[in-house]
Amino acid sequence: MKNLNYEKNIKIDEKDALIIVDMQNDFLPGGSLPVEDGDLIIEEINMTAKKFKKSGGFVVLTQDWHPKNHLSFASNHQGRNPGDEFMSEDGAIGPVLWPDHCVQNTKGAEFHKNLKLDLSDKIIQKGMNPNVDSYSGFQDNDKKSETGLRDYLESINIKRIFVCGLALDYCCYYTAMDGVDFGYEVYFLVDLTRGIDVPEGNIKNALENMINKDIKFANKVSFK
Numbered sequence: 001m002k003n004l005n006y007e008k009n010i011k012i013d014e015k016d017a018l019i020i021v022d023m024q025n026d027f028l029p030g031g032s033l034p035v036e037d038g039d040l041i042i043e044e045i046n047m048t049a050k051k052f053k054k055s056g057g058f059v060v061l062t063q064d065w066h067p068k069n070h071l072s073f074a075s076n077h078q079g080r081n082p083g084d085e086f087m088s089e090d091g092a093i094g095p096v097l098w099p100d101h102c103v104q105n106t107k108g109a110e111f112h113k114n115l116k117l118d119l120s121d122k123i124i125q126k127g128m129n130p131n132v133d134s135y136s137g138f139q140d141n142d143k144k145s146e147t148g149l150r151d152y153l154e155s156i157n158i159k160r161i162f163v164c165g166l167a168l169d170y171c172c173y174y175t176a177m178d179g180v181d182f183g184y185e186v187y188f189l190v191d192l193t194r195g196i197d198v199p200e201g202n203i204k205n206a207l208e209n210m211i212n213k214d215i216k217f218a219n220k221v222s223f224k
Contacts, residue, residue: 004190004207004217011224012055017158019137019149019179020045021062021165021172021193023115026101026108028166033101035167035194042114044220045164045192049119051223058121058156060149062137062171064102065109065125072133073100083198092132092142096198102127124149136174138182150182160185162218168195169206180213191219 023045025031028038049059066072074082074097087094102109111117126134126147139146153161161184163176172193179186188210195203210217 004211006190007187007216007218007222009224010187010218010222012052012057014056014058015157015159016052016055016057016162017153017156017160018049018052018057018059018162018164019062019175020049020059020115020120021137021163021175022064022102022167023061023112023165024064024102024108025110025112026064028112031101031108032099035196038166038194039112039114041164041192041194042112046114046116046119048162048164048189048192048220048223049116052162053119058158059119060122060124060137060152061111061115061117061120062147062149062165062175063109063111063123063125064127064134064171065104066102066127067130068100068103069130070103070127070133071131072098072127074098075100085199090142092140094133104128122152124152135171136178137171138175138178141174153184158184160187162187162189164189164192166194168193169197169202170195173206173210176210176215177213180215186213186215187218187222188215189218189220189222 082099
């Protein structure tokens with residue numbers, strides 16, 4: 001991440017949206033699938049969200065919202081353990097199996113208590129189909145069903161999206177990549193995300209893929 005070029009002097013306006021990805025209890029320390037130091041970015045995310053609101057921009061939260069029988073859970077595969085490599089034929093589940101996490105209407109699926117929900121304009125839930133995972137905030141992994149995020153952004157005439165949250169090499173990464181495919185100018189707020197690097201090297205690969213996708217990188221001091 002040291003070699004990334006960060007954009008500077010970004011001015012936010014009403015055509016910009018901050019996408020805060022999956023800042024939920026299960027992805028934070030103490031949760032079933034914790035991202036190391038994930039809690040350390042909450043305050044800066046809140047401050048960035050305030051900047052967007054003050055400048056006329058929008059703030060959108062994504063929320064993993066799985067049924068108990070979700071096939072990404074190792075518990076739903078006999079003899080399998082969290083972290084085991086697994087890929088369904090259609091790519092809808094994988095590349096690894098996860099512990100049960102963000103099950104609908106559980107404490108683990110709730111947003112962290114320090115995340116300022118009052119700054120958000122919209123909450124987009126994902127991962128509700130038990131047979132398909134949804135890393136991206138835009139669509140399921142099989143790319144057959146959308147979450148409603150694109151429809152919402154189009155309804156408010158958004159042109160640029162700024163992605164932060166958890167985790168860098170999964171849900172944030174796929175959200176950013178889909179954002180480009182759906183025609184948005186995408187900025188990835190590197191210091192406002194944390195990764196898990198599963199399998200090893202995943203963070204490096206994600207960053208390289210985003211560079212090749214012409215995604216721009218920014219940080220908390222990039223804004224005017």
